[in-house]
Amino acid sequence: MRHLVISAAALASMVTAAHAADDLTLQLKWVTQAQFAGYYVARDKGFYDEEDLNVTIKPGGPDIAPTQVLAGGGADVTVEWMPAALAAREKGLPLVNIAQPYKSSGMMLTCLKESGISDPQTDFAGKTLGVWFAGNEYPFLSWMNTLGLSTEGGEDGVTVLKQGFNVDPLLQKQAACISTMTYNEYGQILDAGLTPDDLVTFKYEDQGVATLEDGLYTLEQNLDDPEMVDKLARFVRASMKGWKYAEEHPEEAAEIVLDNDETGAQTIEHQTRMMSEVAKLTAGSDGTLDEADYQRTVETLLAGGSDPVISKEPEGAWTHAITDKALN
Amino acid sequence: MTPALTPIVLVWLGAWTLNIALTSLDLPFSRVLTPIIFGATILLLWEMACRIFEIPPVILPPPSRIAVSFTQNTSILWTDFVQTILKGALTGWMIGATAAIVTAVAIDRSPFLQRGLLPIGNFVAALPIVGIAPILVMWFGFDWQSKAAVVVVMVFFPILVNMVAGLAATDAMQRDQMATWAAPYWQSLWKLRMPAAMPFLFNGLKITSTLALIGAIVAEFFGSPTKGMGFRISTAVGRLDLPLVWAEILVAAIAGSLFYGIVALIEKKVTFWHPSQRK
Numbered sequence: 001m002r003h004l005v006i007s008a009a010a011l012a013s014m015v016t017a018a019h020a021a022d023d024l025t026l027q028l029k030w031v032t033q034a035q036f037a038g039y040y041v042a043r044d045k046g047f048y049d050e051e052d053l054n055v056t057i058k059p060g061g062p063d064i065a066p067t068q069v070l071a072g073g074g075a076d077v078t079v080e081w082m083p084a085a086l087a088a089r090e091k092g093l094p095l096v097n098i099a100q101p102y103k104s105s106g107m108m109l110t111c112l113k114e115s116g117i118s119d120p121q122t123d124f125a126g127k128t129l130g131v132w133f134a135g136n137e138y139p140f141l142s143w144m145n146t147l148g149l150s151t152e153g154g155e156d157g158v159t160v161l162k163q164g165f166n167v168d169p170l171l172q173k174q175a176a177c178i179s180t181m182t183y184n185e186y187g188q189i190l191d192a193g194l195t196p197d198d199l200v201t202f203k204y205e206d207q208g209v210a211t212l213e214d215g216l217y218t219l220e221q222n223l224d225d226p227e228m229v230d231k232l233a234r235f236v237r238a239s240m241k242g243w244k245y246a247e248e249h250p251e252e253a254a255e256i257v258l259d260n261d262e263t264g265a266q267t268i269e270h271q272t273r274m275m276s277e278v279a280k281l282t283a284g285s286d287g288t289l290d291e292a293d294y295q296r297t298v299e300t301l302l303a304g305g306s307d308p309v310i311s312k313e314p315e316g317a318w319t320h321a322i323t324d325k326a327l328n
Numbered sequence: 329m330t331p332a333l334t335p336i337v338l339v340w341l342g343a344w345t346l347n348i349a350l351t352s353l354d355l356p357f358s359r360v361l362t363p364i365i366f367g368a369t370i371l372l373l374w375e376m377a378c379r380i381f382e383i384p385p386v387i388l389p390p391p392s393r394i395a396v397s398f399t400q401n402t403s404i405l406w407t408d409f410v411q412t413i414l415k416g417a418l419t420g421w422m423i424g425a426t427a428a429i430v431t432a433v434a435i436d437r438s439p440f441l442q443r444g445l446l447p448i449g450n451f452v453a454a455l456p457i458v459g460i461a462p463i464l465v466m467w468f469g470f471d472w473q474s475k476a477a478v479v480v481v482m483v484f485f486p487i488l489v490n491m492v493a494g495l496a497a498t499d500a501m502q503r504d505q506m507a508t509w510a511a512p513y514w515q516s517l518w519k520l521r522m523p524a525a526m527p528f529l530f531n532g533l534k535i536t537s538t539l540a541l542i543g544a545i546v547a548e549f550f551g552s553p554t555k556g557m558g559f560r561i562s563t564a565v566g567r568l569d570l571p572l573v574w575a576e577i578l579v580a581a582i583a584g585s586l587f588y589g590i591v592a593l594i595e596k597k598v599t600f601w602h603p604s605q606r607k
Contacts, residue, residue, distance in 0.1 A: 039396065062549075064566050065568070067386075067568055068386055068387075068565065071384050071386040071387060071568075072384075072386070074389050084566070087454065087567060087568070090459075091386075091567070091568045091569070092385070092386075093384075093386055093568060133559075133562065133563040133566055134562060134563060134565065134566030137563070137566075151554070159553070160554045160555075160557055161470045161551065161552070161553060162470070162548075162551055162552045162553070162554060162562075164462060164465070164550050164551045166462075168462075168466055169551070172466055174469060174470060181602075194552070198522050215543050233330070
């Protein structure tokens, strides 16, 4: 019996080998974590196989600029935040948004209550704020511009620190506020012993300056190739299936992420919490980019005063062609 | 071989032939001209390769674009240079060197310290910069002070080891001579053993001049204010402004060469008596 099972499995693998699946490489924005659960679930649950795809998932990290990997031909699709993607587009790298699995932004500014900040309009001036760079600074810079605050320091502006990828500046009181994601750093602050009562958080969503995060981007020329378009549509369909599965089974999704984490740095508690927070952000998106969200993102970015993130309204920066093909 | 490669190979062979001719003729100016031609050829081939193969500037910008970025961003580059090189690297290097020299004298005075301090110095030298940088940023804040601290840790040991070896460089006959003249410890240190140690000390200072630059730049990856070469390099990559990244690299290369050159010049003046300085 066991022989039979094994030979049946061997036969199955031979059948798939006989007609090779299409290769596709996905470059993540950051390290392997539940922020990207949908893709790992789609791969491990065989959703990509069902679509006849062989997907390679490349984790990112602090020294990896996903847009650069895409430009260098190291990946076909990348997960990126829209501000960085639009800025890259203006720099001459023709990135196009083909799907938007994240409906809402998870970005916040988390402040110590003792710093006396309660209203962004009046209380940021003269304070020190921690910000991530490497393409993640755009939403923050746009927000400060809409508040009319200079980021050059001084009494009337804010002093910006380039925050490392931890929450130490807040714990050490080196900064009044730091950038956090609902699903990651905010939890790290709580783990470090602070309580929500010690903190004040400002969600970019609530401030009306949210920009779209974790969309799927590819290079424009790929959309001129019908074969590639078909491949991308299958990829998006399977990925969204993975996302919806992950939303419904957060524990299992966290397990799958952990299985795929080669660094061994993640823990199941952390990933389960991350998954349940991420699920709130991906809920309400079937993968199709909402034009209103795109417009809001562009307007936020254009609202830059002296140093806008993008200088003009982008054209052709998104398409529904892939999601329409994938979801209908 | 693709036909696109032909002009590149031709230019390379031409420059090579020219240099061979120059060196074999041994003209008075060929010593200067040969390396200049070599460097110019490298830049020319780089520019040609970028244009002929249409390499996207995001991957590798041609030298011409880097030059444009350099001239357009002089104020940014100057701010970053002051923040990273003058404040971070130079301060740290001076503090580290002073501490190392003082420690070396202390070690020289007492065998007890020699047995205790050298292993600790050895241990500190083995600490990876990526491990200590975040900790020092936490201790000394985000500004240049933490970068200087990283540099201190990096340069301390190489200078210490060289200085300890230098203080042991005199032979017994010379030391006996000083004793015969009834010179106390400090006098014999100052008149005999310090000068004898100079070639060793400068060896350490030259090695660490480049280390200091690397330390200050890399330390900025772990938290910095919104200026500095390390800050600019890491953020400009995120913004796909690669010409600016290369302009910063160019500044670092120029600063590193100057720094090394100045130290080597001082060495020439101080150790004029040493056989290695004879013309």
